[in-house]
Amino acid sequence: MFETILIANRGEIACRVIRTARRLGIRTVAVFSEADANAQHVRLADEAWPIGGPRPQDSYLRGDAILEVARRSGAQAIHPGYGFLSENAEFADAVEAAGIAFIGPQAASMRKMGSKAGAKQLMAAAGVPVVPGYTGEDQAPEVLAREAERIGWPLMIKAAHGGGGKGMRIVRSAEEFLPALESCQREAASAFGRDRVLLERYIESPRHIEIQVFGDAQGNIIHLNERECSAQRRYQKVLEEAPSPFLTSALRQRMGEAAVLAARAIGYRNAGTVEFIVAPDGEFWFMEINTRLQVEHPVTEMVTGLDLVEWQLRVAAGQPLPLAQDEVPQQGHAIEVRLYAEDPEAGFLPGSGRLERLRLPDASAHVRIDSGVVEGDQVTIFYDPMIAKLIVHDRDRPAALARLRQALSQCVVEGPKSNVAFLERLARHPAIVEATIDTGYLDRHLEEFMPAADAAPPHMLVAAATAALVRQELAARDAARQSVEPGSPWAIADGWRLGHAGERVLLLRTGDARHELHASGAGGTYRLRGIGEHEVQVEGAHLAGGELSLRIDGRARRFGIDAGDGRAIVHDGERRLRVELDSPFRASGEAAETGDDRIRAPMPGRVVLVRAAAGDSVEEGQELLVMEAMKMELALRAPRAGVVAELRAAEGEFVEADAVLALLEPAPEPGA
Structure with missing residues (x-):
């Protein structure tokens, strides 16, 4: 067995390899980019070496730099993880040529699978069932169209060299074929440098x-x-x-x-x-x-x-x-979901930033957490925004689903937005529960997994308000104990105030909605007005260990509460609600500017293309700039017709989220 291995990767998979190596008594060497100097895989490894700048092509994709670290550190083997260089046959060859073991398949196997067309031909020859299709080298449009007719409709056009869903089109008729082919070839050439495609029957x-x-x-x-x-x-x-x-x-x-x-x-x-x-x-x-x-x-x-x-x-x-x-x-049965820093309600736009709060369920025989970050770490713009993998196991599928729902209810991510609530809805959806989901179901029915547009549930607003009242009282008691007169009536947290009956105003915000509540009472017993038409009676409220128990109009309820300064996440066992506690004295103010004349960066990233110049006339929807962030490209388009008044970004420049990259002004009136 090896004494020292190098892990040519980062994040969750690097941490996961380190855990096994440590258990086996194997010394580990990590590599890191400038963006990852303080990352968890760097802290967990026995030693770690810098290999370049924050972009993958400047660090984790630099096989030469990784091999140099392996030589200098005395590593006998390299584990590539997944992604980056893990399926790069040239890197595997270089590792073997350096006298170092590659912890993965041989380069020859990778090359045989590197082309979808070649792989299908090889498998068919070996007797493995392959989807009927065309993998030939003749890529003339008329040949491809003739083969498409032979295969039948619907069919799929796929980039022969690629993956990740790029360069793929579903075609359902002969009339659609040539436009879809041209589009697929353009995307394949852009993404993979080669426009060869293959055709195969599309399975419904x-x-x-x-x-x-x-x-x-x-x-x-x-x-x-x-x-x-x-x-x-x-x-x-x-x-x-x-x-x-x-x-x-x-x-x-x-x-x-x-x-x-x-x-x-x-x-x-x-x-x-x-x-x-x-x-x-x-x-x-x-x-x-x-x-x-x-x-x-x-x-x-x-x-x-x-x-x-x-x-x-x-x-x-x-x-x-x-x-x-x-x-x-x-x-038994096991299920895995991936927690991402992304916003499902904004088209799953990847997020970045500091993880201000990260709470994940405790590991056990039934729950496993594989993560490469902890609270306080940064989710950077340069890499995949995965926060953690949550894996559950139980005796059978229904029990595993129950474990998954419970574990997800204990997850809290504050800082960048996350997909936790989306995963909770997924884990309860009938298509998952009844195991009827197919590969296209989510894309066809995505609205079923998005939050309902109805108002915040009253019982969850009551829970949020009660948690805020209890926390205020606890804070007041702590302050009183530390004061010079802890027995002073001015320090008693019972809600009494001179001249009125101790009524307090709570201003709660849920998304864009504002809820003004009037509360009276103390010590776990309160009366709340402003939630529905009638006054709500709360009794026996007790907040401890992230749980709130109380009686609402006589009915006992229990909620998960993750509360911090000015905000709380309330969970009723099935769904979560994020509530912000605002000052009742803050004016609501005027409506914010629409910003229709500003093109802003939706997230931190690098400007890779500028397609317009100051003074250009543009149409609504016209592409003005292209950004690169989180391993994806984002096209920024004109929100309306007009003239580019100012450009504030250049190609290659890194920009922060919400930075104004361009300004529009109205087009001049004809004849002006």
Whole structure:
């Protein structure tokens, strides 16, 4: 076994590899960019080395810099994690050429899977089921159109060299084909540098089921059963689980055998994932092999009790697989979701900034947290905005879903916006509960997973107001105990005031809504006016350990409360409500400027293109600038027709969120 390994990655996966290495007594070397100098993987590793600037191409994608650190630190092996250089055959070759073990598949296997077209041809030759289609080199439009007619409608056009949902179009008729082809080729050329496409039959309402495979240097290849990843948004996985609620024992065996056959076809070694698309009738076809450890590998670990990173290390060190196929355990049900710094209500726009507050459930036999950040860390604009992976396990699927809902209710993210509430709605949606979801369901029915437009629930406003009153009293008592006259009537927190009956005004804000409440009482007993038509009676209020218990008009209720200065997150067991406590003396003020003449940066990032100049006339919706942030491009468009009065950003410049990048002014009147 290795004595020292280098982890050529960052964040959650680097921390996860470090945990296994530490348990095995293996010394770890981390690498970091300028943006990650204080990151958790840097703090957890035995040593860490800087490798360049904050952009991935200046650091984590610099194979030469990573290899230099490996040589200088004495690392005997490099674990690439996932993303970055994990599926880069040239990097794997360079690692081996330097006399260092690559903890992953051989470069030859990567190259065979690097082209979707070549991979499909190879799998078909090996007897693995592949979706009917066209993978030929002749890319003439008339040839592609003729092949499309042969395959039949609907079909999918896919970039032959790519992934992540880019360069993909669904076509349902011959009339749509050529425009969709041209669009797909343009996007493929822009994203991947090559515009070659392949055509394949589009499967309606498909499931996405993948098989975890493992191979060793002795030629042994087995599978560790499946994960279902059908809950997707724009081809990105949202919820993963094992075992699949869709598969029968017979179908599981057939898919497992096909996955092993696919791995053997490319002489696979180490961890990999064979992905299949599955029709409603159970017919399945090969999609691709991911030649690395998957983000969702903890799901398999939870149901098998195995450490897949340990297996990776042992195989890379030349050891045989620890188990034979018939020895692979399978117990209970596991589910994984990913907590992101993103705003689902703004098109899932990635977020960034300091994690002012981060509360995650305690780890246990049923709950696992894989994270690369802690409270106070920064979510930067340069990398994926994942905060943590939340994985739960229980005896069966209903119990695991219950665990997931409970664990999500304990999550609090303050600072950048997060997708926690979206995940809570997902975990309760009938399509998830009844296991009927297919890969396109979220995109077709996204509004079902968005918050309701109705007013804040009254019982949650009562809970928020009560928590604020209790906290005010506790703060007043603490201040009284520290005063020179703790017994003074002026220090008593009972709500009494000279000249009136101790009524207090609370101003609560939920989103854009403003709620003015009048409260009287003390010591856990209050009367509240302003919530509904009638006065609400609160009794027995007790706030401790993040929980509020009380009786509302005689009915006992319990809420989760995460309260801080001026705000609280209230959870009633099914949904959450963020409430801000405002000053009742603050004027509401005039409406804010609409800003229709300002083009602002929606988030921190780098300006990569400027498509207009001062003095240019522009139309509504015209693209003016393009920003790069969180591994994605954002097009900033003119909100209305006009003239560019001023440009305040240049190509290559980094800008902060809400920075004004351009100003518009009305177009001159004709003849003026």
